[in-house]
Amino acid sequence: MPQRYDNYPRNAIVTGADSGIGKACAVALAEAGFDIGITWYEDSDGARRTAEEVRSAGRRCAVAELDLTRLPGAASVVDELADELGGLGVLVNNAGTGAASPFVDTTFEQWREVLSVDLDGPFLCGQRAARRMRDAGTGGRIVNITSVHEHAPKVGSAAYCAAKGGLGLLTKVMAQELAVHGITVNSVAPGEISTPMTGQEDTDPFTEDRPGIPVGRPGDAREIAAVVALLASPAAAYVTGASWIVDGGMMLMGPQGAARLESTAWRET
Template sequence: MPEFPHDDTTTNPFAAEPQDRLDANPRRAIVTGADSGIGRATAVALAAAGVDVALTWHSDETGAQETADEVRTHGARAVVARLDVTDIPACGDVVDGLIDELGGLDVFVNNAGAGLQTPFLDVALDEWNRVLDTDLTGPFVCLQRAARAMVAAGRGGRLIAVTSVHEHQPMVGASAYDAAKHGLGGLMKNLALELGHHGISAVSVAPGEIATPMTGQTDTDPRTEDRPGIPLGRPGDAREVAALIAFLASPEAAYISGASVVIDGGMLQMGPQAGAAVDTHDWRTL
């Protein structure tokens, strides 16, 4: 049986240091869109793991302060700032400021996003640009600033983007959203290629339907919701997504990069099955 070669950093210019940078416990994170839903749950999950968190909000400052209060109950530091990812490139300056306030950055979670339910033929250019700026161009600027700080610090780091199952499969009426999420997923794969030798991993998390304010399910227990089209029969809980993100930020996930991790209760597997069950053309319209 062949043996794995011994670690020899003299033969590999990109080999990790004896104390692998990616194996270090993260200490400082930024989570965008953390005033509610997946962002709030993620900030709290990271805090519970001993990580100081800078969290951002766009329109709900009260919600962000409530998230910060919950973060602090875990003994972690919380920093709060307003972030408008459509304000380009100023959104990157907000990220730079948060990194300075935290004293560095180990994990960046791009969670802020927006959707659009409009048939393709009716999408106005300004609507298209708003979704692309929110879900792709703004995240590009923020991820770039985070990555630059990680490279300069030389400690490695984790870049995690919350995309969607629609990074992988489209949905009628969501052309702009689908295009943006496909693009963000592709960007994360590129970051994995380009930044790996700096000890920086890049991963997408692709949720299906999650019970959050964004899906009109504020304070809803997803286990009380019936979803025949999802194999597990219910929407997901934001805390389930947060647990996945916290794992991806942990030392145990050090070798995961360039992947898109789907968390959807099996929804994507229903594509052919659902197609076979459809007996009308109603799905062609909103």
Template sequence: MTFQPTRAIVTGSDSGIGKATAVALAAAGMDVGVTWHSDEEGARDTAREVEALGRRAVVRRLDTSDIPACGEVIDELAAKLGGLDVFVNNAGTGDNAPFLDLTLDQWRHTVSVDLEGAFVCLQRAARHMVGGDGGRLIAITSVHEHQPRVGSAAYDAAKHGLGGLMKTIALELGREGITVNSVAPGEIATPMTGQEDEDPRATDRPGVPLGRPGDAREIAAVVAFLASPAASYVTGASYAVDGGMLQMGPQAGSHIESDDWRQA
């Protein structure tokens, strides 16, 4: 296991899962490229936490709907870091609407950010790893990479597509020593889910086997493993980090006693 990562980029690392991941990678000995879309101060706060761990942080704004310009941001961050060992595609969005009400603009925005922007950024990151000592490409997808949700047609399609993209990249880049994996979170207590990074252990979720939402740091821990030398033989995989949610399919189905689930 000669791969020793010291340079990482985490997109959407101004809060939530991205922030926790940037800090976890810094704790593992990596300098980190931090990106933000609308919360610059959040990104600066992430950078301060990275620096408090004795690592360097480089902060840039990234709009993954600005294609292909978003790839140039990845190139710039890699140049500032002196190369790239680990790339975590975390930036994403979601427009929730029933399929019949979903507008084409909503569809295009979600697919553009979650799939097309991810493709551009992953490709740029990979080009900095090819010909070197290997690398790690990691995408934060969702449990909805694997199972759909009512009212999330665009999001589900984009995340299914991103999961498929990662598997294909894993096949193509294996000979370069680059591993490619996904992490598929369930409900995580972050601003994106309206929970403002609160302690999830105080929130009751009877339909989740572990009985609660997850903490962003629990996702970051899995990402940090996949970024490490210890994960050198893991590629093409998607890790569901969901408290067991995906295992509840038939069990949940037989216990639902109302039509409330049909509402977006």
């Protein structure tokens, strides 16, 4: 008979949680009753502020630096944080980077940095988490933050799109293989979200007009975090191998959006 896996440790690790989507996920999971491990890169003050919000929600928070260009060794942070928390039930692979460069001008160094952070990192961190969850025998949740560019290309983002597309398919293979251990694996694919990565760290998305997006505005990082919190919960035990597009309807606009373009500016990086 299939086994129930709803007693996994209420401990979650969120990579890249010093700002933006990662910070929102850490806080949302804390509010859902998880103790949190967070990683940061470059912004130690941001990590400190995230930790303060987690603790204000009444949960414990462990903090560690993570540089995903220093692999494979850097992925050991998953085990270090899990040991400090006393177990691991949820991993959110959020840390990421990007590069804006035409395909023909993208250097191998740029290519490798983006692939290392956006694909190699989640692969290695996911392995570490899955092994711990499997060996504990209590199941768990892995959520990979991808992008709408898991599914659709963008001019000037060859490395980013390749990494996110690869992570999307890796998510499905992980879901197939890990389901027998009670571990679900899903991706969340944000559209335009008001975060530091999009140059909108302090922007209220409801003050921004986006005619090409059906809901008419960018998203808020907390709207991504709400989906992540659902997928991290015991209630989502029957959801695995799915890509949750959270984009205000942006991906629906392909043919209609193309028909409304009045210039070739889209070809520019």
